[in-house]
Amino acid sequence: xxxxxxxxxxxxxxxxxxxxxxxxxxxxxxxxxxxxxxxxxxxxxxxxxxxxxxxxxxxxxxxxxxxxxxxxxxxxxxxxxxxxxxxxxxxxxxxxxxxxxxxxxxxxxxxxxxxxxxxxxxxxxxxxxxxxxxxxxxxxxxxxxxxxxxxxxxxxxxxxxxxxxxxxxxxxxxxxxxxxxxxxxxxxxxxxxxxxxxxxxxxxxxxxxxxxxxxxxxxxxxxxxxxxxxxxxxxxxxxxxxxxxxxxxxxxxxxxxxxxxxxxxxxxxxxxxxxxxxxxxxxxxxxxxxxxxxxxxxxxxxxxxxxxxxxxxxxxxxxxxxxxxxxxxxxxxxxxxxxxxxxxxxxxxxxxxxxxxxxxxxxxxxxxxxxxxxxxxxxxxxxxxxxxxxxxxxxxxxxxxxxxxxxxxxxxxxxxxxxxxxxxxxxxxxxxxxxxxxxxxxxxxxxxxxxxxxxxxxxxxxxxxxxxxxxxxxxxxxxxxxxx
Amino acid sequence: xxxxxxxxxxxxxxxxxxxxxxxxxxxxxxxxxxxxxxxxxxxxxxxxxxxxxxxxxxxxxxxxxxxxxxxxxxxxxxxxxxxxxxxxxxxxxxxxxxxxxxxxxxxxxxxxxxxxxxxxxxxxxxxxxxxxxxxxxxxxxxxxxxxxxxxxxxxxxxxxxxxxxxxxxxxxxxxxxxxxxxxxxxxxxxxxxxxxxxxxxxxxxxxxxxxxxxxxxxxxxxxxxxxxxxxxxxxxxxxxxxxxxxxxxxxxxxxxxxxxxxxxxxxxxxxxxxxxxxxxxxxxxxxxxxxxxxxxxxxxxxxxxxxxxxxxxxxxxxxxxxxxxxxxxxxxxxxxxxxxxxxxxxxxxxxxxxxxxxxxxxxxxxxxxxxxxxxxxxxxxxxxxxxxxxxxxxxxxxxxxxxxxxxxxxxxxxxxxxxxxxxxxxxxxxxxxxxxxxxxxxxxxxxxxxxxxxxxxxxxxxxxxxxxxxxxxxx
Numbered sequence: 001x002x003x004x005x006x007x008x009x010x011x012x013x014x015x016x017x018x019x020x021x022x023x024x025x026x027x028x029x030x031x032x033x034x035x036x037x038x039x040x041x042x043x044x045x046x047x048x049x050x051x052x053x054x055x056x057x058x059x060x061x062x063x064x065x066x067x068x069x070x071x072x073x074x075x076x077x078x079x080x081x082x083x084x085x086x087x088x089x090x091x092x093x094x095x096x097x098x099x100x101x102x103x104x105x106x107x108x109x110x111x112x113x114x115x116x117x118x119x120x121x122x123x124x125x126x127x128x129x130x131x132x133x134x135x136x137x138x139x140x141x142x143x144x145x146x147x148x149x150x151x152x153x154x155x156x157x158x159x160x161x162x163x164x165x166x167x168x169x170x171x172x173x174x175x176x177x178x179x180x181x182x183x184x185x186x187x188x189x190x191x192x193x194x195x196x197x198x199x200x201x202x203x204x205x206x207x208x209x210x211x212x213x214x215x216x217x218x219x220x221x222x223x224x225x226x227x228x229x230x231x232x233x234x235x236x237x238x239x240x241x242x243x244x245x246x247x248x249x250x251x252x253x254x255x256x257x258x259x260x261x262x263x264x265x266x267x268x269x270x271x272x273x274x275x276x277x278x279x280x281x282x283x284x285x286x287x288x289x290x291x292x293x294x295x296x297x298x299x300x301x302x303x304x305x306x307x308x309x310x311x312x313x314x315x316x317x318x319x320x321x322x323x324x325x326x327x328x329x330x331x332x333x334x335x336x337x338x339x340x341x342x343x344x345x346x347x348x349x350x351x352x353x354x355x356x357x358x359x360x361x362x363x364x365x366x367x368x369x370x371x372x373x374x375x376x377x378x379x380x381x382x383x384x385x386x387x388x389x390x391x392x393x394x395x396x397x398x399x400x401x402x403x404x405x406x407x408x409x410x411x412x413x414x415x416x417x418x419x420x421x422x423x424x425x426x427x428x429x430x431x432x433x434x435x436x437x438x439x440x441x442x443x444x445x446x447x448x449x450x451x452x453x454x455x456x457x458x459x460x461x462x463x464x465x466x467x468x469x470x471x472x473x474x475x476x477x478x479x480x481x482x483x484x
Numbered sequence: 485x486x487x488x489x490x491x492x493x494x495x496x497x498x499x500x501x502x503x504x505x506x507x508x509x510x511x512x513x514x515x516x517x518x519x520x521x522x523x524x525x526x527x528x529x530x531x532x533x534x535x536x537x538x539x540x541x542x543x544x545x546x547x548x549x550x551x552x553x554x555x556x557x558x559x560x561x562x563x564x565x566x567x568x569x570x571x572x573x574x575x576x577x578x579x580x581x582x583x584x585x586x587x588x589x590x591x592x593x594x595x596x597x598x599x600x601x602x603x604x605x606x607x608x609x610x611x612x613x614x615x616x617x618x619x620x621x622x623x624x625x626x627x628x629x630x631x632x633x634x635x636x637x638x639x640x641x642x643x644x645x646x647x648x649x650x651x652x653x654x655x656x657x658x659x660x661x662x663x664x665x666x667x668x669x670x671x672x673x674x675x676x677x678x679x680x681x682x683x684x685x686x687x688x689x690x691x692x693x694x695x696x697x698x699x700x701x702x703x704x705x706x707x708x709x710x711x712x713x714x715x716x717x718x719x720x721x722x723x724x725x726x727x728x729x730x731x732x733x734x735x736x737x738x739x740x741x742x743x744x745x746x747x748x749x750x751x752x753x754x755x756x757x758x759x760x761x762x763x764x765x766x767x768x769x770x771x772x773x774x775x776x777x778x779x780x781x782x783x784x785x786x787x788x789x790x791x792x793x794x795x796x797x798x799x800x801x802x803x804x805x806x807x808x809x810x811x812x813x814x815x816x817x818x819x820x821x822x823x824x825x826x827x828x829x830x831x832x833x834x835x836x837x838x839x840x841x842x843x844x845x846x847x848x849x850x851x852x853x854x855x856x857x858x859x860x861x862x863x864x865x866x867x868x869x870x871x872x873x874x875x876x877x878x879x880x881x882x883x884x885x886x887x888x889x890x891x892x893x894x895x896x897x898x899x900x901x902x903x904x905x906x907x908x909x910x911x912x913x914x915x916x917x918x919x920x921x922x923x924x925x926x927x928x929x930x931x932x933x934x935x936x937x938x939x940x941x942x943x944x945x946x947x948x949x950x951x952x953x954x955x956x957x958x959x
Contacts, residue, residue, distance in 0.1 A: 079530075080528075080529065080530045086529065086530075088529065093529065096529065098528070098529070098530070099523060099528070100523060100528075102530060197532060198530065198531070198532050199530040199531070200530050201529040201530045202529075202530065202761075204760075205759075205760035205761050206760035232534065233532060233534060234532050234534075235532065235533065235534050235535065235761060235762050235763055236532075236760075236761065236762075236763065312757060313757075313760055315564075315755075316562050316564050316573070316574050316755070316757070318573075319564060319566065319572065319573020319574055320527040320529070320571060320572050320573050322566065322573065324568050324571075324626065325526055325527070325528075325571060325626075326528065326529075336568060336624075340566055360755065363564070363755035363756075363757055364753055364755060365753045365755075368755075368757070372757060
């Protein structure tokens, strides 16, 4: 069951080959068997899952049908789930039980999905390797000594190991696409505003966006339809109906103009990764796409801009964690300042503290213009680069990550090296564009991701091109040997 | 040495919306602590603000009423600081791009003339909650009912030069926001309060002196007294060759003085930046014009109209238009009685006094405008003397009945029949020959005695004017 696609699972449920309760039990059993190794879940919600599954079976018996009815899903522990701990990978929220569901969770539930649990993640989504989690690192199913990427590393590892058919993730600078690349999955970051942020613990509000990790573009397409669309509870969600993503699959590539970002094939890129991505681009050309060169001249500035904008917003977003109303509270505070200082010192990990410090610094009087304001100006240049490129092409391609999964422990004491994991992805978040990563081969046995970037609200085109590519290749069907 | 004071006010007017500025929780005061604080007000992880459109309408009304510029684009920013009553760790406020800029109001000075006071800006923001120090021994509680209640912060130019001008300005704004129906103006409850910026300089100087800011003044009287004290303190300091320190001060009403707050409480770098959770607010000219069309008649216009339509003097017109409900009451009485002069006298006189004694608002007056109009009609048609009218008013106030039934019940109808009056006058003259003699030999004072006797005989119901005339004739 755990090797079937979402549509195959849906067909089997429809044909009553198995029930959702049976399917859910199977996945829960796999979680129990494998997750001691992977550590991909922070909380497994077995009882809720079985109740959700029974309800889905009931709904199906009552005549209801939709592509996600009865399909298990794992939610990144950044989404609030009513009555269930929502930790965001932090000691700060280890005791926090959300009194409401995030819109994403709510919409999946309305579609009849079954919540298996909450997946591990970098603390407050700050990291690219899932090593900053209070709940310990997640291991990559392709090599348990290596990281799965981050921050949605728990979701990536769970889906890659067949512990869940699909999982939610979130991005601020590449946190869906990079782990998707490092674990051999298809991961989509939609257009900013396409999916509601309500109930998603905020990291950097102008960049955060929810998305999907799955094993194929088709599975992503089936899932995205459930959550895309306007939410009046999120002022930045766009009032524009969702497209028919599954319906957009299947078109051929003739006439599709694809631009290759020349700046993203230079220094810093693992040559084997580069070669595989180039081969994937050749495949796209063989499938009928027109390949052109495009330039994103300010591409190299996306990391410095990102590491001003994201920490600035984070420093403010994380001010609410001070031990007064919820979350970690230091024992026996002597006064208000002591309560704040110790609760935050104890509750936050090093990477979160580092970013709060950076963010506070760049917003401070005397530094605001030089850092925050300047970063916003460069951000507009980065947006303009993409806009110019999309005048010439329909899609942009490149590598998702400059390298494959690295060993656990690496880059932890070198923040700048860690930050460079997102060198190809963070520009997309700064510009609010949709992008996905799809498996494009293996380098030394480790998955490599092809990065497809689209214009605003062109998730349909991204998914359709990725789907066409996946019809012609089988990289996305490979399974890590230990988790068959 | 002559000194000149320079004063600017920052008024916080709580907007009279049903729900809060960024959440659906009720904005009304008075509930049990934290009963009106939803997940958004509590700043739980993952919640997001959504702007209440009503606050924009209200801010635009204020801007239009002060001839201000309405920004086609305004931006909410975050003002970052830590305090237990500030759940998010930042306050959402408008900073660089407020919704209202460069307005003006005209204030009336005590000695007659008016003065124009500039409004630099008015911006929208959310209120904080409050710390509760007396609920738990040794601990501080936090009540977040007020967190997220909408405020319009109205920042004046430093155009005032005395405590009196500052009070007049504050009264003018208070009247205006109540006219517009955007703020209940309840100062005791804190829904209308202000901070005052005060500096002094030598007369003739153009550069501003160092200013201090007096926080949280919540009555007209305190504004007056705090500014008066602060101006004197600064003059004394400068005259003694001292320097005024730029600082935040608090007014202590008991000691009647201002005191510097501890440095720590104000040494904040708020790290303002645009709130990425909220889109810039863009207002179309059509939207603004729609609100302009819905504006009520404003105090200045109403005052002019009262002067011309009801032939009132400037003072009466000003007193009657300062509060919209009083103006409405007056107009109802004036129109129903067709006696605007009498209506003005009664509303600013006996009615105002009675309301003041009983400490009630005119909207809750036991004597309604129709009843006061009836009473005035009875004065005008001669049924009631002024003295009798007061008695009827008192009795209607106590709800002993409407004016006509009180008049009937008490037999208070004035005797205005000339023949009847002459009859009474004849009786009195006949009964007091001695006094008649005295009067005729020039003792003018005795005249009052005859008036008193006739009134006594008629139990006060005789028309005094007619009694006077008849006595003159017959004596």
